[in-house]
Amino acid sequence: MSHLFPTYHRYPIEIDTGQDWQLTDNHGQTYLDFTSGIGVCNFGYHNALIQANVQSQLNKVWHTSNLYQNQLQEIVANSLTAGTDKLTFFCNSGTEANEAAIKLARKYTGKSQIIAFTNGFHGRTYGALSVTDNPPIKTGFGPFVPNMTFAPYNDSTALPLITSETAAVILEVIQGEGGVILGNRSWLQQVQTQCQTTDTLLIIDEVQTGMGRTGHLFAYQQFDLDPDIITLAKALANGIPVGAMLGRAQFQSAFGPGSHGSTFGGNLLAMAAAEGVLAQLTPDFLKQVHLKGQHFLAALQTQLASLSTVTKIQGMGLMIGIQLSETVMADIVVRRLQQQGLLTLTAKHNTLRLLPPLITPEAVLMDSIPIIKASLEAQYESVTG
Ligand SMILES: Cc1ncc(COP(=O)(O)O)c(C=O)c1O
Missing domain, CATH: 3.40.640.10 (Type I PLP-dependent aspartate aminotransferase-like (Major domain))
Structure with missing residues (x-):
């Protein structure tokens, strides 16, 4: 029995260690982190x-x-x-x-x-x-x-x-x-x-x-x-x-x-x-974040916008929201992505929210798109709560 008030709806994952833009759980499973601890660890976990x-x-x-x-x-x-x-x-x-x-x-x-x-x-x-x-x-x-x-x-x-x-x-x-x-x-x-x-x-x-x-x-x-x-x-x-x-x-x-x-x-x-x-947070670093964000958002829009599960993709820098249609619940997509080794967030209006650490390389951001796409195209009946 837990001795904590149940104020948080927690996923069944316990993070043990953090690297730059990755986290490893207590079973040794490593995840790509697109949460930054809800927009906190912008410089990752080992700066x-x-x-x-x-x-x-x-x-x-x-x-x-x-x-x-x-x-x-x-x-x-x-x-x-x-x-x-x-x-x-x-x-x-x-x-x-x-x-x-x-x-x-x-x-x-x-x-x-x-x-x-x-x-x-x-x-x-x-x-x-x-x-x-x-x-x-x-x-x-x-x-x-x-x-x-x-x-x-x-x-x-x-x-x-x-x-x-x-x-x-x-x-x-x-x-x-x-x-x-x-x-x-x-x-x-x-x-x-x-x-x-x-x-x-x-x-x-x-x-x-x-x-x-x-x-x-x-x-x-x-x-x-x-x-x-x-x-x-x-x-x-x-x-x-x-x-x-x-x-x-x-x-x-x-x-x-x-x-x-x-x-x-x-x-x-x-x-x-x-x-x-x-x-x-130098001008050069901020410029890189701006450019990475622009490229990532454009690639997400190009590759995901035609999916029937996606209604809108918007954001600025590395703060991105993928609004989903009523046919799929954002929280189910988050759970499916966890199974694929990618940690993401939800937000209101059935939104899948991405807040990767600002140090995440552009190539890593881009490599996540097929994983997100596959999860948005998947059969959700197979995902259990
Ligand atoms: C825009 C905004 N303001 C305030 C807060 C509250 O911050 P905290 O949880 O540190 O009290 C949040 C938290 O998500 C937020 O997003």
């Missing part, structure tokens, strides 16, 4: 620099609290905000980064209404869950934080809902858990303009899309946006828990000493890992 940084910090000291000066936090914050007018608050997860963003926006503006969008996902603590539009994960947990309003994503009828009463708008430029749904460029820009006109802060949740996933440090850069607040977590420290909220320096009066905090936020091991991550 020399990240490992050396963490090991060296482990040998010095791994936790001191936020009572003392912290040069590593300064270094990481400086890299994250270089060339911008932003300051950083460190926490431990994506949901906490969004909590910090909502609190900062409310306190700085003196307003309370937050506008979020249909099909968006921002986390599972009360503030973040209150701006998440996913009924199955909200059922039974209400009442939620008041004055959170939902507006339709990628829809111009959302614009007039943003008024001078609104403290902030929170959105993903690509909805990840929502099925890898790309925001429409001109709509996103109109949302930003409406925010500027109404003195509303624009919070962009880059928890899944940030840190190079789309071939840019932040996905919003590809949409020519200038958010007031950015939230990060997942890949920031390649698997050591961390989150961050970046906000304009002018907001600092609302986040003065004692106003917000976290015992573990900006932990030294996480900062050591994040320093190693940021050192490797």
Whole structure:
């Protein structure tokens, strides 16, 4: 009998070791990993620099609290905000980064209404869950934080809902858990303009899309946006828990000493890992991710789009969603791919989601396509739950 709450629907695989873009289970079976631990281990599982940084910090000291000066936090914050007018608050997860963003926006503006969008996902603590539009994960947990309003994503009828009463708008430029749904460029820009006109802060949740996933440090850069607040977590420290909220320096009066905090936020091991991550997210590396992603997406579209099981393939960089028809359940495809040695993810709207480590070579990405194709063409009756 398990002594864990059954909050996770776990596959019958236990990972024992990790290599670059491969994982090996406790029976010695090796898998090609197109999950990155849900968009976390972008540099794979054995990155020399990240490992050396963490090991060296482990040998010095791994936790001191936020009572003392912290040069590593300064270094990481400086890299994250270089060339911008932003300051950083460190926490431990994506949901906490969004909590910090909502609190900062409310306190700085003196307003309370937050506008979020249909099909968006921002986390599972009360503030973040209150701006998440996913009924199955909200059922039974209400009442939620008041004055959170939902507006339709990628829809111009959302614009007039943003008024001078609104403290902030929170959105993903690509909805990840929502099925890898790309925001429409001109709509996103109109949302930003409406925010500027109404003195509303624009919070962009880059928890899944940030840190190079789309071939840019932040996905919003590809949409020519200038958010007031950015939230990060997942890949920031390649698997050591961390989150961050970046906000304009002018907001600092609302986040003065004692106003917000976290015992573990900006932990030294996480900062050591994040320093190693940021050192490797060079313009050249990001360009390679962008190109690999373009080639992989185009090849997937060419080779899979005609299948009756596929309705749409979209994505950016190495964040790709293959939306499936009702004739096949994405979770069944994930299980079949596991049997073929390929680990993948699902997302809403019956989507097969691919988030390979950013270091995966293009040839390895391309070699996976026949495996995915065969699984989409297979007879699913033979797959058991
Ligand atoms: C866009 C987005 N925001 C927030 C979160 C929540 O992050 P965490 O699970 O670290 O709390 C996620 C997690 O999937 C996410 O995809």
